[in-house]
Amino acid sequence: MVLAAHGVGVRFGGFTALQDASVAFRRGAITGVVGPNGAGKSTLFNILSGRVRPTSGAVLYKGEDITRLPGHARARRGLTRTFQISRELGGLTVLENLLLATPGHPGEGLVGGLFGGRAARAAEEQARVDARGLLERVGLWRLADASASALSGGQKKLLELCRALMLRPEMILLDEPAAGVNPVLIGEVADFIRVLQSEGVSFGIVEHNMDLIAALCDPIYVLAEGRVLLEGSFEAISANEAVIEAYLGGVH
Amino acid sequence: MISYLIATSALVIIAAIAGLALNLQWGLGGLVNFGLFGFYMLGAYVCGLFSVWGAPPLVAMAGAIVLVALASAATSLISIRLSEDYLAIVTLGFAECLKLFISYEEWLTRGTLGIPGIVRPFAAYVPQGYGDAAFLGFAVLCLVVVFAVFERVARSPFGRLLRASREDPAVADTLGKNVLVLRLKTFALGGAALGIAGSLHAFYYTYIDPTQFGTIITAYAFMAVVIGGRGSNVGVLIASFTVIALLEGSRFLIDVFPVLDGSQLAALRLFLVGAGLVAILIFKPDGLVREYRLRATRS
Numbered sequence: 001m002v003l004a005a006h007g008v009g010v011r012f013g014g015f016t017a018l019q020d021a022s023v024a025f026r027r028g029a030i031t032g033v034v035g036p037n038g039a040g041k042s043t044l045f046n047i048l049s050g051r052v053r054p055t056s057g058a059v060l061y062k063g064e065d066i067t068r069l070p071g072h073a074r075a076r077r078g079l080t081r082t083f084q085i086s087r088e089l090g091g092l093t094v095l096e097n098l099l100l101a102t103p104g105h106p107g108e109g110l111v112g113g114l115f116g117g118r119a120a121r122a123a124e125e126q127a128r129v130d131a132r133g134l135l136e137r138v139g140l141w142r143l144a145d146a147s148a149s150a151l152s153g154g155q156k157k158l159l160e161l162c163r164a165l166m167l168r169p170e171m172i173l174l175d176e177p178a179a180g181v182n183p184v185l186i187g188e189v190a191d192f193i194r195v196l197q198s199e200g201v202s203f204g205i206v207e208h209n210m211d212l213i214a215a216l217c218d219p220i221y222v223l224a225e226g227r228v229l230l231e232g233s234f235e236a237i238s239a240n241e242a243v244i245e246a247y248l249g250g251v252h
Numbered sequence: 253m254i255s256y257l258i259a260t261s262a263l264v265i266i267a268a269i270a271g272l273a274l275n276l277q278w279g280l281g282g283l284v285n286f287g288l289f290g291f292y293m294l295g296a297y298v299c300g301l302f303s304v305w306g307a308p309p310l311v312a313m314a315g316a317i318v319l320v321a322l323a324s325a326a327t328s329l330i331s332i333r334l335s336e337d338y339l340a341i342v343t344l345g346f347a348e349c350l351k352l353f354i355s356y357e358e359w360l361t362r363g364t365l366g367i368p369g370i371v372r373p374f375a376a377y378v379p380q381g382y383g384d385a386a387f388l389g390f391a392v393l394c395l396v397v398v399f400a401v402f403e404r405v406a407r408s409p410f411g412r413l414l415r416a417s418r419e420d421p422a423v424a425d426t427l428g429k430n431v432l433v434l435r436l437k438t439f440a441l442g443g444a445a446l447g448i449a450g451s452l453h454a455f456y457y458t459y460i461d462p463t464q465f466g467t468i469i470t471a472y473a474f475m476a477v478v479i480g481g482r483g484s485n486v487g488v489l490i491a492s493f494t495v496i497a498l499l500e501g502s503r504f505l506i507d508v509f510p511v512l513d514g515s516q517l518a519a520l521r522l523f524l525v526g527a528g529l530v531a532i533l534i535f536k537p538d539g540l541v542r543e544y545r546l547r548a549t550r551s
Binding site for chain 2: 049050051070071072073075076080081082083087089090091092093095096099100101102103105107108109110112113114116120123124128144145147163164166167
């Protein structure tokens with residue numbers, strides 16, 4: 001188990017967004033989270049990544065209680081995320097987006113940035129090599145100097161994924177990696193995720209695209225109205241009456 | 253004429269340093285500092301007070317740099333839980349409170365009487381009559397140092413992180429960056445430059461009182477950054493000179509149009525300056541110079 005939520009709940013005023021939800025992300029697995037709009041999927045990811053603090057329950061990462069740890073500290077431990085709507089940094093080039101994610105870059109301190117010692121230069125050199133390798137893998141190197149805002153929807157998703165990978169993470173939470181991506185590129189994104197899985201990265205995916213979920217995820221959690229309805233393989237959940245009623249009924 | 257040019261140049265340089273400070277905080281970092289004049293005023297007063305208490309000018313200036321940097325850092329901390337628009341309000345509030353404090357706490361600041369007799373750096377070594385020229389040289393040196401430091405910061409990984417946190421602090425957070433600490437450092441570094449600008453103000457006039465400081469100083473700094481191009485230090489330099497050149501250069505219109513009397517010209521000057529600024533923003537909506545971007549595939 002690399003990441004787990006134990007009975008987490010969160011209330012926004014009088015509205016209960018998530019109640020007593022327990023999910024577990026197995027090491028090396030791609031775990032899916034599905035459910036109708038408003039089921040609490042994004043809230044769950046926000047709790048896991050440290051953007052929202054739960055009102056009850058606990059989050060465990062590699063056996064450590066990280067419930068009260070801020071997002072940047074989680075990222076430094078190897079737990080990061082991407083966003084439902086691509087959040088590329090348009091004020092930076094594609095390459096700069098990746099270089100930014102270099103963990104523990106000595107040039108990012110004020111002193112290191114100003115005097116640019118040997119450690120800072122070496123880190124920058126290494127980061128460029130790593131970033132180039134990643135961008136070449138996803139075919140974005142030729143756009144390295146372009147503004148990140150000039151990319152297409154699918155390219156932005158790949159950019160975000162590469163940026164997260166610069167952290168050398170153990171666990172990545174992907175919030176709708178197929179949203180706003182053209183169907184051809186969805187396959188490319190899925191292939192890339194599977195390759196990364198084989199390299200040892202664990203994933204959690206929130207997604208509405210059932211083909212992608214079926215192709216990648218096992219196990220899958222179904223959320224509805226802020227609760228975990230059940231957990232199982234794609235075959236198991238798509239055969240379940242309660243799930244069909246809550247969610248898949250509207251799709252099939 | 254020479255002394256007029258020296259005086260104008262000194263003011264341009266002080267405004268340029270304030271502009272560079274705002275460019276770091278707001279241009280690159282996205283931190284709206286509406287209270288810029290307050291930090292500038294704090295710098296002038298710390299320098300002035302230390303000076304009249306007997307500290308050597310450079311020591312007084314160093315004190316101003318350190319204290320304004322600390323005050324800036326503290327102000328940015330107050331806004332931990334506030335979103336960005338509120339930082340503008342907090343900084344403006346800080347500046348106005350400080351101005352009231354300085355105006356009424358006469359035991360410390362002599363209130364509206366002001367502080368006379370501030371000693372300029374190296375005054376003892378400058379021959380009679382060359383005081384302003386020597387000051388200008390010192391101010392240019394300060395500008396060069398601030399520009400060099402800020403330009404280096406802008407091109408460093410620190411500057412890249414700063415731009416990223418301006419675009420989307422949540423992304424920087426998911427990439428393991430502590431945005432709060434980053435903003436604290438940025439505000440402090442910008443504050444240090446404002447301490448320099450304020451000290452130069454005190455040295456230049458050798459007398460300071462609260463009426464010399466107002467939101468117009470903040471406005472000039474924002475003008476320099478907007479016209480120069482957000483994030484570009486070179487742009488801020490050019491814009492500082494452009495704004496003052498428009499303001500001061502239009503004085504000489506009276507030689508070209510002798511039919512105008514003084515009051516007509518005064519009104520026309522402001523009109524021309526406004527029109528000039530609008531024209532720049534129509535033809536160069538992103539400012540005169542673009543901010544730094546890495547170019548990797550070319551090198």
